[in-house]
């Protein structure tokens with residue numbers, strides 16, 4: 031993705047904006063938290079002023095407290111007021127913690143929702159082009175970072191408002207002393223800005239490393255069998271070790287930098303206090319009762335200031351995760367699945383006019399492909415591997431759009447067709463049968479609730495998979511394990527054919543649907559597809575030449591170009607590829623398809 035953007039250092043304000051955008055929808059909760067923290071801190075400040083005055087009164091053997099800021103009260107009244115302040119402050123703190131927990135949970139849920147919705151609504155191309163494991167790590171690790179950032183933000187809010195309450199109280203008690211402390215705090219905060227910048231830059235690197243790590247791990251999970259068979263586990267271990275090294279090193283750097291912030295802040299702040307006291311001594315400051323209260327307030331302010339400094343450090347380290355999340359959401363939102371408003375009369379004729387498509391490289395996967403498929407026609411597609419057949423299937427399904435030329439359905443551009451209308455009528459069998467973790471019925475029905483049990487059974491019969499299903503302990507309710515792992519490759523393929531047939535499609539596109547099947551199963555499925563002839567428009571990318579028996583016409587694709595399109599007997603005259611492929615398959619072109 032955009033490496034440049036990652037490396038660019040953004041102004042602090044933008045970071046603040048980023049995190050603020052996360053909590054913006056929760057203004058009421060944020061406001062409650064702010065009010066609760068502020069009042070709680072005022073009560074605490076009040077308590078500290080009271081305690082210092084009580085202590086002075088006790089030393090002096092007085093029954094009267096004060097005057098503090100012009101007020102004088104009885105000792106017993108002061109103690110009672112202190113008790114009430116403590117209880118009220120505790121209640122407010124508990125309330126604050128609860129609001130903060132709610133806020134974090136809300137933001138986490140909202141982030142997950144936003145990202146997963148954006149992903150699910152994105153075009154298939156955008157989904158497909160993201161590395162394996164990307165979505166998973168975005169939704170788990172990065173969302174966790176974002177949640178932590180909210181916790182940090184609420185902590186920072188509490189610290190900031192407490193600081194303000196304390197300084198306010200301090201100004202009330204003694205303006206000059208407090209003003210001096212205020213300036214010192216501002217200077218200390220400014221000194222720490224470069225450190226925070228560094229933390230942020232390191233954290234960006236960390237997020238990148240974490241995503242790489244997640245990709246590698248998800249690959250590892252998918253390639254277990256190959257790894258063991260080829261005996262290359264050691265190399266994978268090395269790779270994981272390298273990535274682990276990088277991530278943990280970066281993690282360590284971020285953590286040490288973030289950890290340093292607090293003590294550095296504290297030392298600087300104490301130095302400021304020391305300087306302040308020295309100044310007071312030089313000025314021969316005499317009003318002991320005021321100075322005592324202000325000292326207590328300021329020392330406590332320092333610890334709130336420290337919380338604020340460490341929260342700023344944590345936010346700097348968490349902000350890149352939020353940036354990543356935003357980038358991912360923007361990327362998916364920016365590439366929505368095509369959806370139009372047009373409703374054609376039928377799914378066919380399907381007309382490709384000079385269609386060119388490339389995956390971003392200079393070499394087009396399909397160039398200037400022109401053809402017309404009539405309703406109810408069965409079209410076979412053959413060609414060497416890498417020729418562009420699967421790409422053509424994706425274009426015909428409307429999952430990718432041509433770069434040049436047009437693809438029309440009954441005279442309507444495919445990308446303008448209303449998606450619901452289209453997907454209700456179109457079915458697809460992929461080269462790799464992808465099953466969900468669930469039962470047979472769930473896999474065939476595939477979330478289309480209008481498909482009843484009868485249709486399920488019927489499609490299983492037609493896909494020649496009923497016998498296999500009936501051999502399972504709970505037949506259609508049998509759980510197939512993780513992504514159908516309890517079935518053989520051929521069984522999975524037939525389940526996915528049943529899935530395609532169950533919805534009674536008007537257009538059926540199959541990408542080498544029988545590649546994992548034995549000759550007999552292949553023959554039975556061929557019969558099923560042959561029976562659709564004239565009723566359903568079928569485009570079948572053929573793995574075996576025998577499949578072509580049922581085709582009205584055959585398309586030959588070689589190196590991204592349509593080199594022949596015609597009936598079997600036409601192709602036996604016009605296409606070398608067809609003739610050679612038939613000869614290799616041991617089928618005589620003199621009789622085939624005639």
Ligand SMILES: Nc1ncnc2c1ncn2[C@@H]1O[C@H](COP(=O)(O)OP(=O)(O)O)[C@@H](O)[C@H]1O
Pocket residue numbers: 389395413414415416417418419420421422
């Ligand atoms: N997702 C992709 N990104 C980049 N290139 C791709 C992608 N998928 C396929 N290609 C390339 O496009 C060409 C056609 O691929 P494909 O349509 O899968 O061929 P076929 O199905 O005929 O074997 C190949 O050169 C392949 O390398």
Ligand SMILES: [Mg+2]
Pocket residue numbers: 416419420421461541
């Ligand atoms: Mg293919």
